[in-house]
Amino acid sequence: MNEFQEQKINLTWREPKRSYDVVIVGGGGHGLAAAYYLATRHGITNVAVLERNYIGSGNSGRNTTIIRANYGIPESVKFYQRSVDLYQSLEAETDRWIMHKQKGLINIAHNEAGLRTERARAAVNVAFGSKTDFITSAEVKKLCPQIDLSGGGEYPVLGASYHHSGSTARHDRVVWAYAEGAMRRGVDVHQRISVTGMLKEGHKVTGVQTTAGPISAKVVMSAVGGQVTQLADMAGVRLPIRSHPLQAFVTNHYSLSFEPILASPALLFYVSQTARGEMLMGAEIDRQPSYSYGTGHHLLQTTSYRAITLLPFLRDLRILRQWTGVCDMSPDYSPIMGFTGVEGFVITSGWGTWGFKGIPASGEQMAELIATGKIPELIAPFALDRFARDRTMADRGSAGTH
Amino acid sequence: MSIQISCPHCGKRPIEEFTYGEIPRVPDHITDPDARNVDRVFMYTNPAGVQTERWFHLYGCRRWLTVRRDTRDNQMSE
Numbered sequence: 212m213n214e215f216q217e218q219k220i221n222l223t224w225r226e227p228k229r230s231y232d233v234v235i236v237g238g239g240g241h242g243l244a245a246a247y248y249l250a251t252r253h254g255i256t257n258v259a260v261l262e263r264n265y266i267g268s269g270n271s272g273r274n275t276t277i278i279r280a281n282y283g284i285p286e287s288v289k290f291y292q293r294s295v296d297l298y299q300s301l302e303a304e305t306d307r308w309i310m311h312k313q314k315g316l317i318n319i320a321h322n323e324a325g326l327r328t329e330r331a332r333a334a335v336n337v338a339f340g341s342k343t344d345f346i347t348s349a350e351v352k353k354l355c356p357q358i359d360l361s362g363g364g365e366y367p368v369l370g371a372s373y374h375h376s377g378s379t380a381r382h383d384r385v386v387w388a389y390a391e392g393a394m395r396r397g398v399d400v401h402q403r404i405s406v407t408g409m410l411k412e413g414h415k416v417t418g419v420q421t422t423a424g425p426i427s428a429k430v431v432m433s434a435v436g437g438q439v440t441q442l443a444d445m446a447g448v449r450l451p452i453r454s455h456p457l458q459a460f461v462t463n464h465y466s467l468s469f470e471p472i473l474a475s476p477a478l479l480f481y482v483s484q485t486a487r488g489e490m491l492m493g494a495e496i497d498r499q500p501s502y503s504y505g506t507g508h509h510l511l512q513t514t515s516y517r518a519i520t521l522l523p524f525l526r527d528l529r530i531l532r533q534w535t536g537v538c539d540m541s542p543d544y545s546p547i548m549g550f551t552g553v554e555g556f557v558i559t560s561g562w563g564t565w566g567f568k569g570i571p572a573s574g575e576q577m578a579e580l581i582a583t584g585k586i587p588e589l590i591a592p593f594a595l596d597r598f599a600r601d602r603t604m605a606d607r608g609s610a611g612t613h
Numbered sequence: 614m615s616i617q618i619s620c621p622h623c624g625k626r627p628i629e630e631f632t633y634g635e636i637p638r639v640p641d642h643i644t645d646p647d648a649r650n651v652d653r654v655f656m657y658t659n660p661a662g663v664q665t666e667r668w669f670h671l672y673g674c675r676r677w678l679t680v681r682r683d684t685r686d687n688q689m690s691e
């Protein structure tokens with residue numbers, strides 16, 4: 212399917228009902244994917260997604276769209292590989308063009324420690340079902356002719372791991388594809404409705420209070436991104452989450468093609484080329500927890516410096532646009548999915564700066580958890596109670612900010 | 614311009630010179646000692662509003678200071 216064959220997207224808006232089987236709070240990728248899989252995999256369609264703004268207005272429409280499974284711990288490799296697989300078949304399944312493009316991802320090592328990390332990454336990826344090779348600097352140059360292998364004399368490229376299935380997809384098309392697929396099967400999506408409180412019987416959550424009145428539900432799922440602390444607080448749940456802004460920016464059009472996704476964990480920077488030819492870049496989160504969407508010059512300065520260190524051609528481009536999203540950061544840099552200890556209230560959270568790639572698998576697995584009442588094996592390691600059980604899923608070096 | 618923090622010793626300086634230090638606050642309603650420990654180590658109040666926090670002037674006078682900041686817009690108050 213291509214742009215010319217594509218039909219107009221078909222979203223049917225309905226009036227909110229007073230009661231649903233499932234209410235999902237947050238119309239980002241995670242909320243809408245869960246609704247889609249509830250409808251398509253489990254036949255559960257008496258579902259509402261409540262979005263305080265418009266769908267995709269949160270981080271799902273602000274990210275740099277990198278999809279990959281090259282994580283450093285077995286549980287994460289398995290989970291994200293499931294998501295990579297679901298992304299690969301999403302266009303065929305929904306009959307919508309999400310502009311999914313496999314590019315390959317190069318994760319550069321600049322020193323001995325980096326080499327060890329990237330070798331270990333390749334090994335653990337292969338062992339748990341993902342495709343990553345360790346490659347030499349000469350092979351890096353072949354995949355990315357624009358790179359300066361001396362790294363400006365400061366950050367030499369000694370080798371890299373190459374993740375074959377590293378890809379990108381158009382973020383708002385992913386949001387729309389899931390919304391349309393869910394709505395066509397009877398799911399209600401309501402924009403401009405804010406959840407302001409929980410309906411409760413004792414400790415149990417029985418619905419939500421909203422700006423459009425109370426709505427009761429057998430299960431309430433939180434998928435509100437950076438606002439999760441406030442939502443969980445309404446249900447009486449404390450979370451290991453801090454909200455941090457993450458900024459990204461694009462340059463004007465680069466007239467040659469830049470094929471791969473290039474990332475340097477040591478330089479804390481990554482880059483890819485958009486379908487329009489712009490160079491899209493991201494770096495680290497703002498140091499202070501904050502809900503501010505403000506942008507700053509400091510990030511442009513430091514990130515441009517790192518980018519030019521590896522890719523000198525970037526110095527001739529100009530910065531076109533910069534923006535910010537508010538990310539739900541977990542302390543172990545892994546997501547939090549499942550039950551919360553409060554009956555009737557489940558969450559998908561801790562998606563931080565890395566959750567676009569997780570949308571399909573989180574949606575699929577959370578739908579199964581809601582439909583069956585049981586924790587699917589794939590997401591059991593990511594339960595909220597892992598912190599109290601001292602079973603954190605620490606993988607900071609793989610989370611990056613993409 | 615970047616966010617400025619007012620250091621009592623050095624005056625207004627860009628936030629990039631400082632490192633952030635959180636003041637953990639375990640809510641009083643958590644009484645079980647184990648639960649308090651878990652909360653102390655892992656949980657955050659993460660307020661959308663004014664919070665009192667500590668900053669260390671790493672690339673400056675190397676002293677700790679206390680700041681009140683609105684997390685919604687990064688406005689600082691004494």
Ligand SMILES: Cc1cc2nc3c(=O)[nH]c(=O)nc-3n(C[C@H](O)[C@H](O)[C@H](O)COP(=O)(O)OP(=O)(O)OC[C@H]3O[C@@H](n4cnc5c(N)ncnc54)[C@H](O)[C@@H]3O)c2cc1C
Binds near residue numbers: 406434567
């Ligand atoms: C700059 C940037 C770059 C990124 N790059 C990548 C990347 O390359 N790869 C990757 O995998 N991830 C990336 N991420 C992370 C990714 O964007 C997020 O993890 C993901 O989009 C989270 O999706 P979500 O559905 O959980 O949250 P969101 O998309 O934020 O959706 C939450 C929704 O909930 C709504 N909401 C909040 N409170 C309420 C309420 N009380 N009532 C009703 N609705 C409410 C919000 O309006 C919002 O629309 C990046 C993030 C940023 C900011």
Ligand SMILES: [Zn+2]
Binds near residue numbers: 620621623670676
């Ligand atoms: Zn000072």
